[in-house]
């Protein structure tokens with residue numbers, strides 16, 4: 443059935459509207475987790491620990507946690523599954539995947555590929571369900587004693603519900619939850635690089651990634667130049683349209699609710715004094731298409747600087763001092779990704795260490811990669827995915843004491 447990567451990418455574009463080029467990138471990213479964890483499976487080393495008693499030997503074994511239930515969102519319908527499933531299978535677990543209602547086809551396509559690859563029946567299982575059934579299915583997965591591990595990617599609100607369910611049987615949990623990424627541009631930054639990073643970090647997947655910049659903090663000396671250049675770049679380089687059109691960089695948002703949230707954030711900001719530099723409304727294409735938007739004169743009292751927008755809205759806050767920027771950046775109950783642009787080495791160390799996030803991009807706006815640990819602090823989650831650390835989420839450590847030797 444699945445002849446090539448192109449077919450999988452087309453499924454993604456058809457499911458969630460992202461431009462085909464981005465979907466092709468997701469397929470490569472998605473496959474990288476299977477390749478990476480296939481190699482990591484060979485490095486699940488135990489330990490021999492020097493014992494304190496002469497007649498003892500102490501061993502440490504690493505064993506699979508057991509059945510893992512995996513609940514994933516629609517924004518990366520393939521990669522969010524393989525980032526978990528790759529690690530789980532490498533550790534020796536079987537999995538039950540519940541994909542998002544909007545994007546079940548990628549999960550099922552991966553099932554077909556698992557069959558073709560010779561993965562035994564019952565190892566990779568998919569339970570698609572309608573949104574009406576989601577809460578009930580989620581509860582079963584999180585409470586059934588046969589399930590040992592819950593790995594979830596999605597909103598912080600849903601993560602908290604699943605954590606409560608999982609507490610009853612003390613299941614192992616990994617949570618990749620929402621973000622509210624700051625993107626700080628200091629006076630010392632290379633403005634052109636910062637603009638390119640801003641465009642990529644904010645508008646990829648039409649702003650619908652958990653690591654997308656949610657608020658820009660720009661120092662007063664560089665503010666006007668940055669805003670002017672970013673507005674020009676948005677107008678020149680971003681093209682809203684059908685994901686299957688080659689020139690499209692911005693597909694539709696996932697649904698009407700997502701569009702309403704962006705509108706609500708813009709309306710609230712404008713009512714409190716923000717100015718629309720570009721965009722600001724639904725696109726003339728209609729439906730779920732929205733114009734890439736840039737706002738200035740933004741303050742921390744506005745909704746868009748207090749919660750995740752998950753859409754193509756870039757609010758810019760002007761600041762005076764480094765301490766002020768770090769304080770604003772850290773004044774959030776979540777901490778997934780954070781970005782800043784600076785060419786001052788001392789400032790780079792200071793700010794990288796002070797930001798309360800799990801991932802920092804310094805002079806880079808796109809930082810996710812298979813070999814790097816992905817995850818957040820605060821209410822952005824628990825645990826790490828990808829990298830050499832990701833497999834530990836599916837392994838138990840067993841201590842064996844050999845006595846009387």
Ligand code: NAP
Nearest residue numbers: 514515541542543576577580596597600618619620621652
């Ligand atoms: P969501 O509503 O939490 O949905 C994510 C998944 O959870 C979907 O499969 C959804 O199913 C399911 N779900 C919803 N309510 C549930 C319940 N009560 N029990 C069990 N499952 C339930 O998240 P979203 O709004 O679609 O996705 C966007 C969010 O995900 C953003 O906050 C974003 O930051 C976050 N995200 C985080 C990461 C990360 O790695 N940290 C990556 C991507 C996205 P239905 O589709 O059927 O509702």
